[in-house]
Amino acid sequence: MANIITCPSGLTGRVRGMKVREERILADRKLAKEGGQLDELLAACWEETLDPGPYVLGDGGRLDWGQVLQGDRFFALLMIRVQTYGPMYEFTVDCANSGCRARIPWELDLTKLPVRPLSGESRVAFVTGNRLETRLPASGKRLSFRLMTGQDERKLPALQRATPERMLSAVLAYRTWQIDGVDDKDKRRAIEDLELRDATFLLGEFDRVDCGVETSIEVECPTCLAVQAVELPFDKGFFLPGKAKASPDRKPSSLT
Numbered sequence: 001m002a003n004i005i006t007c008p009s010g011l012t013g014r015v016r017g018m019k020v021r022e023e024r025i026l027a028d029r030k031l032a033k034e035g036g037q038l039d040e041l042l043a044a045c046w047e048e049t050l051d052p053g054p055y056v057l058g059d060g061g062r063l064d065w066g067q068v069l070q071g072d073r074f075f076a077l078l079m080i081r082v083q084t085y086g087p088m089y090e091f092t093v094d095c096a097n098s099g100c101r102a103r104i105p106w107e108l109d110l111t112k113l114p115v116r117p118l119s120g121e122s123r124v125a126f127v128t129g130n131r132l133e134t135r136l137p138a139s140g141k142r143l144s145f146r147l148m149t150g151q152d153e154r155k156l157p158a159l160q161r162a163t164p165e166r167m168l169s170a171v172l173a174y175r176t177w178q179i180d181g182v183d184d185k186d187k188r189r190a191i192e193d194l195e196l197r198d199a200t201f202l203l204g205e206f207d208r209v210d211c212g213v214e215t216s217i218e219v220e221c222p223t224c225l226a227v228q229a230v231e232l233p234f235d236k237g238f239f240l241p242g243k244a245k246a247s248p249d250r251k252p253s254s255l256t
Contacts, residue, residue, distance in 0.1 A: 004050065005079045007072035008211035009118040011053035013063075015045050015076060017084035018239065026239055035154035039065045041239075042073060045080045054118070054127050069118070069126070070148040071212025078110050078213060081239060087111045090241070091233045095221040102223040113232075118211035122147060125209075131177055134205045136198040143202070144177040147209065166192070172202060 006012045022044055031037045042065045049063050053072075058064055065073065081089070090107040118126075125132045126147050133144045146152075152174070159170045173191045182190045194202075215232040 003079070003083055005076065006051075007053065007075045008115055008213075009053040009055075009069055009072050009123065010051060011049070011055060011063075011068070011072050012051035013049045014047040015080050015083055016047055018045060018080065023240065026236055035158075038073065038077065038153070039150060041080070042068075042076055045083075046076065054123050066149065066151040066154070068150050069211060070150070070153060071116070071118070071210055073150050073153070074215075075115065075213050078113070082110050084239070085241065089232075089238075091237075093219060093230050093233070095224060095226060096228045097221065097224050097226045100221060100224040100226065102221055104219055104221050106219050108217060108232075114214040116211055116214065119209065122209045122211065132205075132209055134202070136194070137201050138195040138197045141182075142180045145175045145202075145206070146177060148175065168199065172199060175206060176202075 003016070004012065004014055018041070022041060025031065025037055025040045025044065028037065028040075031040060043063075046063065046065075049057060049061055052063070055063060055068060087109045088107050089110050090105070093104050093106065095102045095104055122132070130146045130149075131144050132147070133142060135142050156171065156174060159174060169188065169192045172194075173188045176187060176191065178184070179187060179190050191199075215234070216229055217232060218227055218229055220227045
């Protein structure tokens with residue numbers, strides 16, 4: 001049964017749960033290598049667009065998931081998972097306490113995760129060229145940057161694999177359109193020369209303008225009672241959890 005959802009940007013449509021044939025998408029190594037699995041899954045399970053939000057639909061009312069904001073894509077994937085298996089998500093994490101290291105069984109209701117809507121400022125910027133501006137506090141330079149789309153999602157992993165020791169600068173440089181007084185060919189070097197104060201501020205600006213779902217959660221170890229923050233596990237097992245039932249000592253999540 002298809003269900004109507006409204007994404008953080010206002011994009012509204014009908015989604016359905018996954019069918020057996022969608023397992024082929026998740027198992028396709030070529031799609032995985034090219035980063036196209038999520039696009040294919042979204043396209044397969046998105047039944048109809050009722051309100052395009054900030055997006056321009058293609059021929060036949062087709063939604064191009066490569067042009068959809070990262071936050072909308074993730075929200076839609078969560079709702080596809082909910083439609084497939086129900087709202088409760090069960091997973092296991094390792095206790096971060098070095099004196100414990102127990103396996104922590106946990107579950108949470110995916111429909112209860114906090115959702116941050118796309119702001120008016122971000123929407124206007126996105127539909128008029130996807131360019132936002134800020135001023136770095138330490139250097140005083142003005143800098144323009146983009147909101148991330150599905151197309152960007154596919155490119156970033158390759159950039160990060162190419163320079164794993166410079167992951168922060170890769171992300172900052174990729175999202176940055178322009179820095180005042182810096183030629184495009186020198187942008188990456190300028191990013192690496194930023195004071196950490198400016199880099200931290202810029203990451204905060206990215207977070208401020210992005211829409212999406214809060215995926216940081218707190219879990220409590222049943223053995224040592226330590227509480228730790230973890231990111232919602234999002235991998236192949238998220239969509240293919242198997243037939244194992246929840247452990248009787250599994251606890252509900254406390255969301256941050």
